[in-house]
Amino acid sequence: xxxxxxxxxxxxxxxxxxxxxxxxxxxxxxxxxxxxxxxxxxxxxxxxxxxxxxxxxxxxxxxxxxxxxxxxxxxxxxxxxxxxxxxxxxxxxxxxxxxxxxxxxxxxxxxxxxxxxxxxxxxxxxxxxxxxxxxxxxxxxxxxxxxxxxxxxxxxxxxxxxxxxxxxxxxxxxxxxxxxxxxxxxxxxxxxxxxxxxxxxxxxxxxxxxxxxxxxxxxxxxxxxxxxxxxxxxxxxxxxxxxxxxxxxxxxxxxxxxxxxxxxxxxxxxxxxxxxxxxxxxxxxxxxxxxxxxxxxxxxxxxxxxxxxxxxxxxxxxxxxxxxxxxxxxxxxxxxxxxxxxxxxxxxxxxxxxxxxxxxxxxxxxxxxxxxxxxxxxxx
Numbered sequence: 001x002x003x004x005x006x007x008x009x010x011x012x013x014x015x016x017x018x019x020x021x022x023x024x025x026x027x028x029x030x031x032x033x034x035x036x037x038x039x040x041x042x043x044x045x046x047x048x049x050x051x052x053x054x055x056x057x058x059x060x061x062x063x064x065x066x067x068x069x070x071x072x073x074x075x076x077x078x079x080x081x082x083x084x085x086x087x088x089x090x091x092x093x094x095x096x097x098x099x100x101x102x103x104x105x106x107x108x109x110x111x112x113x114x115x116x117x118x119x120x121x122x123x124x125x126x127x128x129x130x131x132x133x134x135x136x137x138x139x140x141x142x143x144x145x146x147x148x149x150x151x152x153x154x155x156x157x158x159x160x161x162x163x164x165x166x167x168x169x170x171x172x173x174x175x176x177x178x179x180x181x182x183x184x185x186x187x188x189x190x191x192x193x194x195x196x197x198x199x200x201x202x203x204x205x206x207x208x209x210x211x212x213x214x215x216x217x218x219x220x221x222x223x224x225x226x227x228x229x230x231x232x233x234x235x236x237x238x239x240x241x242x243x244x245x246x247x248x249x250x251x252x253x254x255x256x257x258x259x260x261x262x263x264x265x266x267x268x269x270x271x272x273x274x275x276x277x278x279x280x281x282x283x284x285x286x287x288x289x290x291x292x293x294x295x296x297x298x299x300x301x302x303x304x305x306x307x308x309x310x311x312x313x314x315x316x317x318x319x320x321x322x323x324x325x326x327x328x329x330x331x332x333x334x335x336x337x338x339x340x341x342x343x344x345x346x347x348x349x350x351x352x353x354x355x356x357x358x359x360x361x362x363x364x365x366x367x368x369x370x371x372x373x374x375x376x377x378x379x380x
Contacts, residue, residue: 067242071192075103143172
């Protein structure tokens, strides 16, 4: 999960992300939406959630949406709806938020980790078949930083081996792969509405989307105690529901998502143009895809020094993610595939996220650029 505030927050600090600024940008509409819910008196799984589920599914280009309490819960429920459970294996990456792996374990399955592509930081399809076993039941590609994973070869492998594909779209609301939005390719897809996301709530929230009515039925049952009819559990479910206030807020923000993503792309282009000669490795965009820059991640062997310099000068920068999951104390030597993650480990020691959010002012963007150039010795 992203931190809401960058370290060293103080007066005049340019934050890495700033959900409060987005609230202010749409304050009147959001306040009206909240008041509407409060006045109605129905706060869980009501009309706002139903409307948002429909609107978001239509935006992604699928038939159904199921609102849940978080992106982590979305992955957990999607796995269980696809029949993944104890003794099964799920292929994914170590270069992701720990939520991806935590959700696999919540479903009772074992994560098997696959290395990433050097240029795009997403799952490398060429590495998949070397780790598929008789226990493998699903693949979770992560569309990290707003960059789509390479879905065509991944989907071909999955179909050939009869594996479920569950897209982790927590950082890629609105990203496109070959003319279609991510989230519309797999058997199911999962989104987070954590406040810093491209589409963020004012609190936690998540969504599972799919075209499969049977998976909808299973997921809706799982999100409320395994109920089919109220108060009667037919399977071991959980309690994870998107509340009405968050749904109402997200309905407001969804109307501006494409516009906000366009602002992110514009800021990314400014970074691209101004930092091209600094020696930094800048983000690459996959061919025939649209990157929505949830994060703008650069790479340098001087990462730690650059991070300290920028923070000392009032720039909130973060590392997404500083330690690959297979090297976390909780996961060391617990998962298969961890001896072939060279690109994952190499990236973790060099990546740095620069400030990126739609409300980032031009002068703030210019200050970040100027300081990066100063550090890299390329001030013009």
